[in-house]
Each structure stands twice: as structure tokens, then as C-alpha cells.
Amino acid sequence: MNKNFSFKLHFPILVFGIAAPFLFPGLQLQIATLWVMVLFALTWDIMGGQMGYNSLGNIMFFGIGMYTSVLFQVGQFAEIGAYTAAHGGDDFTFTNAQYYQGLVIGIIMSGVVAAIAAAALGWTVFGLRGPYFAIGTLGMAIAAGELMGTWEWVGAGSGISVPVFPGSAEARSLLFYFLCFGAAVLTFVVLQWVYKTRFGLAVNAIRDDEEKAEAMGIHTVRYKTVAWAISAFFVGISGALFGNITGIIEPLEVAFPTVTFGIFMVAMTLLGGKGTLWGPVLGAVLFHTLKEVTWTYFLGWQWVALGVLIIINVVFFQQGIMGWLMEKFPEKFGIVVENKEATR
Amino acid sequence: MTNYVIEVEGVSKSFGGVVANKGISMKVPDGKITGLIGPNGSGKTTLFNSIVGYHPIDEGSIKFKGEEISKYRVPQIARLGLLRTFQQTRIYSNMNCIENMLISIPHRKMKFVDMFGEREAKETMEEVDRLLDFVGLYEKRKLRSGDLSFGQQKLLEFAMALMNKPEVLLLDEPTAGINPTLINGLIDRLRRANEEFGITLFVIEHNMRVIMNMAENIYCLAHGEMLAHGNPEEIQNDQSVIDAYLGAH
Amino acid sequence: MVLVAAPVFNVQLLLDGLFIGATFALAAYGLALVWGVMNVKNLAQGDFVIMGGYIAWWLGTQGIHPLWGLPIAIVVMFAFGWGIYVTIIRRVIDKDLFTSLLATFGLAIVIAQLLNLMFGPEVQTAESDFAIRQILGVVTVAEIKVLAFVLCGILALAVVIFMKKSRMGQAIRATAQDPRAARVMGIDTDKVYAFTFSLNAAICGAAGALISMIWVIQPFYGISYSIRSFVIVTAAGFGNLPGVIMAGLGLGVMENYSGFVLGAEFQQATVVGLLLLVLIWRQVQQRKLRQVVS
Numbered sequence: 022m023n024k025n026f027s028f029k030l031h032f033p034i035l036v037f038g039i040a041a042p043f044l045f046p047g048l049q050l051q052i053a054t055l056w057v058m059v060l061f062a063l064t065w066d067i068m069g070g071q072m073g074y075n076s077l078g079n080i081m082f083f084g085i086g087m088y089t090s091v092l093f094q095v096g097q098f099a100e101i102g103a104y105t106a107a108h109g110g111d112d113f114t115f116t117n118a119q120y121y122q123g124l125v126i127g128i129i130m131s132g133v134v135a136a137i138a139a140a141a142l143g144w145t146v147f148g149l150r151g152p153y154f155a156i157g158t159l160g161m162a163i164a165a166g167e168l169m170g171t172w173e174w175v176g177a178g179s180g181i182s183v184p185v186f187p188g189s190a191e192a193r194s195l196l197f198y199f200l201c202f203g204a205a206v207l208t209f210v211v212l213q214w215v216y217k218t219r220f221g222l223a224v225n226a227i228r229d230d231e232e233k234a235e236a237m238g239i240h241t242v243r244y245k246t247v248a249w250a251i252s253a254f255f256v257g258i259s260g261a262l263f264g265n266i267t268g269i270i271e272p273l274e275v276a277f278p279t280v281t282f283g284i285f286m287v288a289m290t291l292l293g294g295k296g297t298l299w300g301p302v303l304g305a306v307l308f309h310t311l312k313e314v315t316w317t318y319f320l321g322w323q324w325v326a327l328g329v330l331i332i333i334n335v336v337f338f339q340q341g342i343m344g345w346l347m348e349k350f351p352e353k354f355g356i357v358v359e360n361k362e363a364t365r
Numbered sequence: 366m367t368n369y370v371i372e373v374e375g376v377s378k379s380f381g382g383v384v385a386n387k388g389i390s391m392k393v394p395d396g397k398i399t400g401l402i403g404p405n406g407s408g409k410t411t412l413f414n415s416i417v418g419y420h421p422i423d424e425g426s427i428k429f430k431g432e433e434i435s436k437y438r439v440p441q442i443a444r445l446g447l448l449r450t451f452q453q454t455r456i457y458s459n460m461n462c463i464e465n466m467l468i469s470i471p472h473r474k475m476k477f478v479d480m481f482g483e484r485e486a487k488e489t490m491e492e493v494d495r496l497l498d499f500v501g502l503y504e505k506r507k508l509r510s511g512d513l514s515f516g517q518q519k520l521l522e523f524a525m526a527l528m529n530k531p532e533v534l535l536l537d538e539p540t541a542g543i544n545p546t547l548i549n550g551l552i553d554r555l556r557r558a559n560e561e562f563g564i565t566l567f568v569i570e571h572n573m574r575v576i577m578n579m580a581e582n583i584y585c586l587a588h589g590e591m592l593a594h595g596n597p598e599e600i601q602n603d604q605s606v607i608d609a610y611l612g613a614h
Numbered sequence: 615m616v617l618v619a620a621p622v623f624n625v626q627l628l629l630d631g632l633f634i635g636a637t638f639a640l641a642a643y644g645l646a647l648v649w650g651v652m653n654v655k656n657l658a659q660g661d662f663v664i665m666g667g668y669i670a671w672w673l674g675t676q677g678i679h680p681l682w683g684l685p686i687a688i689v690v691m692f693a694f695g696w697g698i699y700v701t702i703i704r705r706v707i708d709k710d711l712f713t714s715l716l717a718t719f720g721l722a723i724v725i726a727q728l729l730n731l732m733f734g735p736e737v738q739t740a741e742s743d744f745a746i747r748q749i750l751g752v753v754t755v756a757e758i759k760v761l762a763f764v765l766c767g768i769l770a771l772a773v774v775i776f777m778k779k780s781r782m783g784q785a786i787r788a789t790a791q792d793p794r795a796a797r798v799m800g801i802d803t804d805k806v807y808a809f810t811f812s813l814n815a816a817i818c819g820a821a822g823a824l825i826s827m828i829w830v831i832q833p834f835y836g837i838s839y840s841i842r843s844f845v846i847v848t849a850a851g852f853g854n855l856p857g858v859i860m861a862g863l864g865l866g867v868m869e870n871y872s873g874f875v876l877g878a879e880f881q882q883a884t885v886v887g888l889l890l891l892v893l894i895w896r897q898v899q900q901r902k903l904r905q906v907v908s
Contacts, residue, residue, distance in 0.1 A: 075712045077719065155715050156657070156844045157893050163837065164886035171879050218481040222460070222468040229457035236417070236451075237529060238443030238472040240480075247480060280834075284723065287716065296459075324727040331720030335713055336705045356461070358504055 030299070038202045042195055051313055053198045053266065056205035058289060058309045060259050062301030063208050064252040065286040070295030071216070072248050073228030078158030079256055080283035081165045084276035085138050086131035086257025087264035088175060091183050093130045094123035105176040117187045128200075128261045135257025136250040143246045159279075166277030180271035183264055197266050204262060208255045213298060215251065224248050228296070288327060291334045294341025303342055368395040370533050370565050371416065371447075376425030376435075378408075378415055385411040387589045389425070393533065393582075398559050398566040400580030402573075402600075404609055408589040409569045410452065413535055417449045418442045429533075444473045448531035452538050452569075454518045458511030462502055462521055465510050466493040469525040492528065500524040500554065516543045520551070527558055533565040534558070540572050548572070552579055577601065585609070626753045627870045633759040634829060635866020636766040637821045639859045641839055642846035643770060644817035646858055649847060651790040651810045652707060657718040660839025661725040662815050666691050666822025667831035668729055671740040680740035680827050684765070687823040688816045695815025699808045707807060722836060729833035740826040762824040769820050773813070774855065786810055838882055845889045848896065 038056070042049045061079075068074045095104050098119050115123065142161065170178045186193040215221060223244045226234045235241055264270050277283075285308065293304020316323050334341070340348060347354050371393040378386040385408045393399045403409050415422045418439045427435040429447050437445075457465050467484050497503045500520040505513060510521055519539070526534055539555065540548050552575055558564050570576040576583065577597040585593040585600060587609040593600060600606055641663050648654045656662075669690055670683030678686075702721065706713045744757040777783035789796040789806045797803050825831060846865060850857030865888065872884040 069712075073712070075716065153848065153893055153896070155712070156655075156841065157889065159837075160841050160886040160889045163841075164883045167879065167883050171877075215481060217484070219468070219484040220480050222464055222484055223480070225460050225464070226457045226468045229459050230455050232439075233451070233455040233457065234468075235440045236443055236449060236455075237469055237525070238440050238448070239468070240472060240475060241440065243477070244480065280723075287719075291716070321731055325724055325731070328720045328723030328727060331723065332702060332717055335717045335720060336702055339709070339713065355507055356509065357507055 035206070038206070042198045049194050049198050050266070051309075053194075053201040055306065055309045056201040057259050057263060058285065058305040059302050060201075060205045060208045060255055061282065061286040062289040062293065062305040063205075063212055064255045066290045066295055066297075066301040067212065067224070067248050067252045069287065070290060070297070070301070071221070071228065072224040072245065073231075074245070074249075075155045075287075076158040076249075076252075077155050077283070077287065078160070078162030078279070079252060079286060080277060080279055081158070081162040082135040082139060082253040082256040083260040083263070083278075083282065084162075084165060084169065084272070085253075086135045086260030087270055087276045088169065088181075088260075089134040089257065090127035090131040090261030090264055091181055091270055092175070093127040094120075094184050095181075097123055097126065102174050105174065105181050115184045115187070120184055120187050123184060124265070128258055131261035132254040132258040135260070136254040139249040139253030140246050143249050162277060162279045162283060166273050166279065169272040169276065176270075178272065180269055180275070182269045183267075186265075194266075197262060200262050201259070201266075204255065204258050209298075209302070211251070211255075216298060220244065220247070225296075284327065284331070288331050288334070291331065291339075291341055294343030294345070294347075297341075297343040297347075300341050300343035307342075369393060370395045370430055371567065372426075372428040372431075373412070373416070374426045374428075376412070376415055376427060377423045378411055378420070379423060384589050386415065386422075389586070389589075389591050391584050391591065391594070393565060393567050396559075396563060396565055397582060398555070398568065398580045400576040400583040401567065401569045401586065402571070402576060402583060403586035403592070407586040407609075409586055410537060411589075412586070413449060413537055413569065416442075417447065417535060440472075443529075444471075446471075446473065446530075446532035447535070448526055448529055448533070449535035450522050450526055450537055450539065452541065454515065454522050456510045456518050456522050456525070458509070460510060461508055462497060462506040462510050462513075463493055465521060465525055466497065466528050469528040471530050496524045496527055499527075499557075501550075516547055519543060523551075523554070523558075527562065527564070530562075531564060533567060536566060536568045538569050538571060540570065540575055548575065555579060622752055627874055628867055629753070629755060630759075631867030631870035632863050633763050633866070634825075634870070635863035636763050637825050637828075638839075638842050638846060638865050639862020640766050640770060640821040640824075641818050642843040642850075642862050643773070643855065643858050644814035644821075645843040646847045646850070646854075647817075648811055648814045651786055652703075652807050654703060654707060654714040654811070655711075655718070655844075656814070657715055657840055658722040658725060658836070659718075659814075659818060659843045660841070661722045661729075661836035662691060662695070662818035663822040663825065663839045664729065664831055664833065664836045665694070665725055666819030667740075667826035668733060668738075668822075668833075669819065670823035671738050671826045671831060672733070674740040674742075674826075680742050680823065681761075683740070683826075684820060684823040687819040691819025691822075692812045692816035694819075695812035696808055698815070699811040703811055704804070704807070722840065726833050726836050733833065735833060737830045737832045738826070739830050740823075742827045756828070759828045762828045765824060766821075769817070770855075770859070773817065782806070782809055838885060841885055841889055845885065845892055848889075849892045 041052050045052065065076070065079055068076045068079070092101060095101060098115060169175065175181050186196075223234070223239055223241075226237075226239060227241055227244060231241060260276070264275070267275055270276050289304040289308040290301045291304070292308055293302065294300030312323075319326055338345070347356075351357070369392040373389055373391045376386055376389045377384070389408075389412060401409050401412070414420055415435070416427055418434070418437050418441070422435050425435070426433055429442070429445055432445070434442055434445070434447070457468070460468075467489065470489060493506075494503065497506050500523060502513075502517060502521055502524065505517065510518065513521065519542070523539070536555075540551060543551060555566060555568075556579065559566050568576065568580065577600075581596060583595065583597055583600045584591060585603070585606050587605075592609055593603045593606050595603070641659060644662075645656060645659050648656050666687040669687040670680045673683040673686060674680045698721065702717055703714070706717045742758045744761070746754050746756045748754055777787060785796070785801045785806050786809065788799070788801060789803050793803050796806070822831070842865060846858055846861040850861040865885075868888065869881055869884055873881040876884070
């Protein structure tokens with residue numbers, strides 16, 4: 022990617038991100054969700070696009086992050102079992118200091134625990150190539166949601182509520198807006214950096230020919246584990262934020278939404294162009310905007326439309342928007358024949 | 366006295382009922398070019414795969430610089446400095462030539478933090494340019510490697526192998542499918558890799574002219590067994606080798 | 615434990631497990647077929663099953679006995695499979711591993727959502743009006759389940775004979791071994807693929823029709839059947855019919871036991887747990903073959 026082009030995009034996006042909640046106060050939640058979507062697409066692409074391991078269960082880390090966060094937010098100051106038994110916040114009040122301490126630690130731990138979970142689970146599924154990986158991760162995500170729904174300590178099927186924000190509603194939504202935006206920007210910056218290091222090359226090599234990568238002595242398992250852990254870390258954080266925005270965490274619809282967010286991440290990345298840095302961002306913005314604008318006009322057919330979109334995308338437009346641009350204008354992406362004289 | 370980098374002792378390997386290698390013993394001397402020939406299906410590639418760890422062997426021992434490697438797995442063996450190329454050329458087809466080269470650096474001493482190490486360090490880039498120049502791909506270095514012609518991909522794979530700085534390079538039919546006029550250039554480069562970089566080569570080859578020209582030492586396999594061993598002249602005059610090739614089964 | 619106190623209960627669980635397991639095995643055999651022959655990993659497998667179930671159930675509500683719905687489901691699903699092959703699968707078959715997976719994933723969403731729009735999210739059972747018999751005192755056996763079990767056997771046998779004897783069956787097996795060679799020998803591989811995929815859809819349709827009579831169907835149950843099929847095929851390996859049958863029956867029994875011992879809400883988790891176990895077991899096997907590094 023051309024440096025100038027990247028910079029021309031960074032700046033307006035930053036300005037928009039900071040100004041948006043003040044310019045469009047009514048759309049604050051939708052735009053915050055947009056940043057979460059961008060984060061989803063970016064993190065899915067680490068595995069699905071850059072490394073060629075299509076995980077259909079990344080949403081599992083969303084739920085893990087969400088539960089971890091709330092457990093740390095509450096658990097530092099109260100007994101979890103008693104808290105869930107009392108159905109949430111009314112009997113338990115937190116001081117301002119407790120709330121913010123809990124929130125910060127909760128958010129950090131949600132990322133850490135999700136990353137650890139990914140590294141541990143990675144051991145079981147990374148020997149799995151191709152379809153086994155996809156189906157294995159899909160199964161894990163489904164099972165995670167169902168198991169959480171049977172666990173009384175964390176509120177089982179009826180869920181667990183997050184501590185109540187001590188300030189006004191406006192302050193609350195503004196705070197979480199900027200946390201979501203910050204998380205998305207952080208994800209982008211970190212990914213931009215790691216793709217430029219040896220890590221980026223190694224995961225690309227694994228995507229193109231894992232057997233060759235092994236034969237060349239690359240520590241493939243190490244790279245795969247770290248890739249998934251990075252992905253999980255950020256998804257976990259987004260889970261913590263989203264849980265706090267929602268207010269009440271329920272296992273199937275909110276924490277482990279395999280059939281909504283879980284599918285969106287795949288669809289958005291494919292649409293924008295997998296295996297590129299900007300593709301997922303573009304895909305997420307397009308998808309989310311389209312979805313917000315048209316969703317209600319589909320009268321129940323929106324899910325069918327989503328499935329059709331994935332099929333069409335995969336069958337006819339596999340390279341996505343960025344991939345298509347790269348095919349169309351290879352020179353813009355530095356794909357050129359250069360002779361010695363011109364460069365030396 | 367000669368040093369042997371690879372020592373194969375009584376290695377057998379069968380797939381189901383098919384015996385691919387039976388009691389094979391051989392040695393690859395350090396710093397030399399050794400050839401492995403034999404009719405199709407004589408077990409050459411199976412022997413290669415056993416050495417580099419693609420499948421377990423049924424019996425016998427394989428040593429690399431005195432270290433038993435028959436239980437090791439592919440990347441471990443590669444990191445010891447024993448590298449192979451594939452009969453079907455394998456490169457990272459969606460990456461450009463430079464990237465292909467950059468990720469082929471030796472991974473022997475990589476520590477965990479090196480995962481996020483600088484990938485385009487000055488010396489590394491110079492090495493990449495030098496090797497791409499060496500195989501004649503410098504002009505095409507920014508193209509998708511998958512778009513290169515088959516012969517160019519083969520050259521790139523060879524350059525990647527050199528980038529890895531192996532001690533021993535196992536080449537599976539390096540000239541197969543390459544235009545005859547390019548073959549001479551490739552032989553020359555293989556020789557130079559051996560002489561200038563000091564890499565021991567162990568080559569499977571069907572092209573007799575190539576192998577007789579290049580190797581000092583040739584092993585001939587037939588029906589999974591070691592048929593003959595000697596210098597090119599001895600092999601050329603060996604009646605059992607001639608019979609095996611002419612189809613006197 | 616009830617199971618120890620009343621051993622006869624084990625018979626009940628075992629029988630029910632075997633009855634339902636037979637349908638699992640049938641659907642898994644279809645998956646093994648498309649996987650082995652076309653290298654397509656059909657994530658919509660379970661949704662084909664549920665679709666077959668809805669065909670039989672809907673015909674039942676229209677006054678047609680679901681047993682007659684079975685052949686209709688087979689025919690309809692065969693045609694549907696052909697349509698899907700021509701529109702989608704044909705275009706992804708040559709592409710990389712994930713393309714077919716993601717395309718069928720999209721297809722799975724479409725089918726499940728369409729069924730939901732058409733028939734609503736309620737759990738349904740096709741009424742077959744067969745008697746329920748008591749054996750050994752407390753063990754109940756529904757006649758329809760026995761009949762379904764037998765039908766499963768007959769259908770599987772029919773497919774096996776078809777694959778062995780018929781011209782198309784031979785062409786399919788030839789294509790599975792080496793599509794290039796088959797093409798050179800004059801086999802129209804495109805047609806073979808189309809037929810294989812349709813045959814799989816038909817098999818799923820049959821399994822679904824039977825399931826609708828002996829158990830329950832719901833638009834979003836498809837994914838569990840997909841995972842079950844993957845579990846069975848992964849455990850048994852494709853091209854291993856006895857293995858698929860044993861794994862299918864075994865899975866049915868295990869699910870029934872775990873559902874009884876742990877509680878019904880753990881049934882799905884059991885399937886997934888088994889999937890992971892099977893996958894880990896595969897990994898250990900591969901480790902022996904020096905295939906994986908740690």
C-alpha cells in the first residue's frame with residue numbers, strides 16, 4: 022500500500038471519529054457499533070485473510086471477553102454468585118472509584134483472558150487444516166454459548182448485568198463511544214505494525230503454502246498461535262465494551278451471537294477484500310451503513326439477503342473490493358517490473 | 366578422511382503392502398555434490414521424504430552430522446540446516462519475489478520476539494537483491510511470484526533455498542520441466558552454490574547428462590533397493606544400472 | 615443412578631440412540647460422498663436434512679402421509695441439489711478449500727432463514743399415526759422408529775448397490791479417484807459432480823423426512839446436523855461405509871446417554887465435545903506420522 026494514500030485516509034477518519042458523536046448525536050450508538058464492526062473485520066482478517074485460516078468461531082472471544090470483563094468489574098468488590106442471584110445492580114452499588122477501577126481492569130483482562138483462551142484452544146485446532154479448522158471453531162463458539170447458558174454462577178440463561186454507570190446517560194454513551202473508537206484505532210495501528218514485521222510475511226507464507234513454510238523451517242505453530250491470540254485479544258476487548266453498552270449480558274443473543282456478529286465479521290471482510298489492511302475497514306463501513314439504512318425495509322428477508330450476499334461474494338467476487346482494485350490497477354500497489362538501472 | 370553430513374543406515378519404508386525403500390544405506394559427503402538416480406518408482410522421492418521428515422520410517426537410522434533425525438519433524442529438520450525443494454515447485458504464490466525471499470531467511474535461532482523483528486534490515490535486503498540477481502529475477506522482484514513462468518518459479522525456489530543458508534540442500538529434480546537452454550545456466554548456478562556458498566547438494570535427477578556432469582558421487586536405486594554406487598564413470602558402465610534403465614525387470 | 619438401578623432403562627436409551635443414529639449415519643454418508651468425490655465440504659448438509667424434514671412435514675399437514683412424503687422429499691431434494699450445483703457449487707469446485715466451505719455456509723444461512731420465514735420458528739413433528747409398543751415392561755418402542763431404522767438400512771443399501779453396479783456409480787467412483795484421468799477417459803465429470811451433489815441432497819432429504827417422523831425439526835437445527843455429519847465423517851473417514859454406520863449409530867447412542875445423564879441442554883454441547891475429541895484424536899494420529907509440530 023502506497024504511503025501517501027494511507028495517510029490521506031488516516032487523517033479524515035480520525036477527524037470523523039472524533040467529531041462524529043458531536044455532529045450526529047442521534048447516531049452515536051450506530052457509529053460506535055460501526056467501530057466495533059471495523060474491529061471485528063480487522064481481527065477476522067488476521068486469520069481468515071492474512072493467514073488463510075477461516076475461523077467461523079471468532080465470536081467466541083467476544084463472549085469470553087464480555088463475561089471476563091463483567092466478572093472482573095463485579096468480582097473485585099462483590100461475590101459473583103450473590104450478585105447474579107440478586108439479578109444485578111439494584112442491591113449492589115459501586116462507588117465511582119470502584120466503577121472505574123473495575124472497568125479498566127475488566128477491559129484489560131477481557132483481552133488477556135481471550136488471548137490466553139485462543140492460545141490454549143489453538144493447540145487443539147491448529148493441527149486442523151482447512152475445513153476442520155472452520156468447523157471446529159464454529160462448533161466451539163456454539164458450545165461456548167450453550168455452556169454459559171447452563172452456568173448458574175454467572176446467571177445461566179437469564180444472564181448477568183454490568184455495574185451501573187455512575188454518571189449521566191450522555192456521559193456514559195460518550196465514554197463508550199470513544200472507547201469503541203479507540204479500540205478500533207488501536208487494532209488498526211497494531212495490525213498495521215505487525216503486518217510490516219516478519220510476522221506479516223510468515224502468516225502470508227502460511228496462507229500460501231503451509232507445507233512449504235514448514236519445510237523452510239518457519240515456526241508455523243508459534244505464528245499461528247500468536248495470530249489467533251492477537252485476534253482474540255481485540256475481539257475480547259470489544260466484547261467488554263459491547264457488554265457495558267448493552268448493560269445486561271445474556272449468553273446466546275448478546276455474548277455469543279454466532280449467527281449475527283459471528284457471520285457479519287466474515288461477510289464484511291469478504292466484501293472489502295480479505296488479506297488487505299484496508300479491505301476489512303472498507304467492508305465493515307459499507308456493510309454496516311448498508312445494513313443500518315436498508316435493514317428495516319427487508320421485512321424479515323434481511324437474513325436471507327445476508328446469506329445471498331455471502332454466496333455472491335464468495336462465488337463471483339472472491340477478491341473483494343480491495344482485491345479487485347489491486348487486479349485492476351497493479352501499478353498503484355507497486356506491482357511493477359523494474360530494471361536495475363532505474364533503482365540503483 | 367571424508368566427513369559425511371547425511372548417513373542413512375538400513376532404512377526401510379513401505380506404504381501398505383508396497384515396499385518403497387528396503388534396507389537402504391548411503392552417505393552424503395560434506396561439501397560435495399551427490400546424485401541419486403533410478404527409474405520412475407524406484408523410491409527416490411520416498412527416501413528424500415524420509416530424510417527430511419515427511420513420514421516415519423519403518424526401520425533403520427538417519428543421521429545428520431551425527432545426530433539421529435529419523436524421529437524429528439519437518440520444521441525441526443529444516444532448522445538444523447537440512448533443506449529440500451519440491452518436485453512440484455512450491456513458492457508462496459500470492460507474495461512477490463522479495464517477500465518470498467525475506468521470509469526464507471534462516472529460522473534456526475529465531476526467538477519468540479524475533480517474530481516481530483524488522484524484516485527489511487539492510488543486510489537482508491542486500492542479500493535478497495544479490496540472490497535474486499544471481500538467479501536472474503531481479504527485474505521481476507516486485508511481481509506476484511504466482512505470475513512468474515514455471516522456470517522462473519523454479520529459480521525463485523532455488524534462490525529461496527539459498528537464502529535459508531542451509532548446510533545441505535536436497536533437490537528433487539531441479540531441471541524437470543525447464544527449457545533445455547536454461548538447464549545449462551541452472552547447472553552452472555548449482556555448481557556455484559556448491560563452490561561459493563559451500564552448500565552440500567544431494568540431487569535427484571532424471572537427466573543423465575546433467576547429473577553425470579555435476580555429481581562426484583552417484584547412488585542408483587531400483588525397486589526400492591540400492592543398486593549401485595560410484596563415480597559417474599563407474600555408474601555409466603555398471604551393467605545392473607543399464608539393465609534397470611533399459612527395463613530388464 | 616437410575617441407569618444402574620433399572621438396567622432396563624439402558625435398553626430404552628440404547629434403542630432410541632440407535633434409531634436416531636441411523637439417520638445421522640445416512641446424512642453423514644451423503645457428506646462423505648460429496649467430500650470424497652468432489653472435495654466439497656458442505657456446511658449446508660444439516661440444512662438439506664432439515665429441508666427434507668419440512669417437505670415431509672408440510673405434506674403431512676396437507677393430508678399426505680409423511681411416509682409418502684419420504685419419496686417426494688427425495689425427488690424434490692434431488693432436483694434442489696441439482697439447482698444448487700448448477701448455480702453455486704459448479705463455480706466454486708475448482709477454487710481453494712475455503713471457497714466451497716464459505717459458499718455453503720452462506721447457503722446454510724439462506725435455507726435456514728427461508729424455512730423460518732415460511733414455517734415459523736416452532737418445533738415440528740410429522741404425525742405418522744403409528745402405534746407405540748411396550749417391550750420388557752417399561753421400554754417403549756414406537757413402530758415408526760423401527761420402520762425408519764429399516765428404511766435407513768434399505769436406502770443405504772440402495773445407494774451402495776447403485777455405486778457398485780450402475781454406470782453412473784462407477785463413473786462417480788472413477789472421478790473420485792482421479793478426475794483428470796476420468797475426464798480423459800471420456801467421463802463427463804461435470805455431470806458426475808452434478809449427480810453426486812444431487813444424490814447427496816436426496817440422501818439428506820430422506821434422512822430429514824425420517825427425522826421429522828421420529829424426532830423434531832426446527833429451521834435452525836440444521837447446523838447441529840452439519841456438525842454431526844462432520845463428526846461422523848471425520849471419525850470414520852470417507853469411503854468407509856461400515857465406519858460411517860458405526861460412528862453414526864455410536865453418536866446417536868452417546869448423545870442419548872449424555873442427554874439423559876447431563877440434561878437435555880447439554881446435548882448440543884455433547885456433539886461439539888465429541889467433535890473436538892475426534893479432532894484431537896486425529897491430531898494425535900498425525901503426530902505419530904510426523905505431520906504436526908509442537
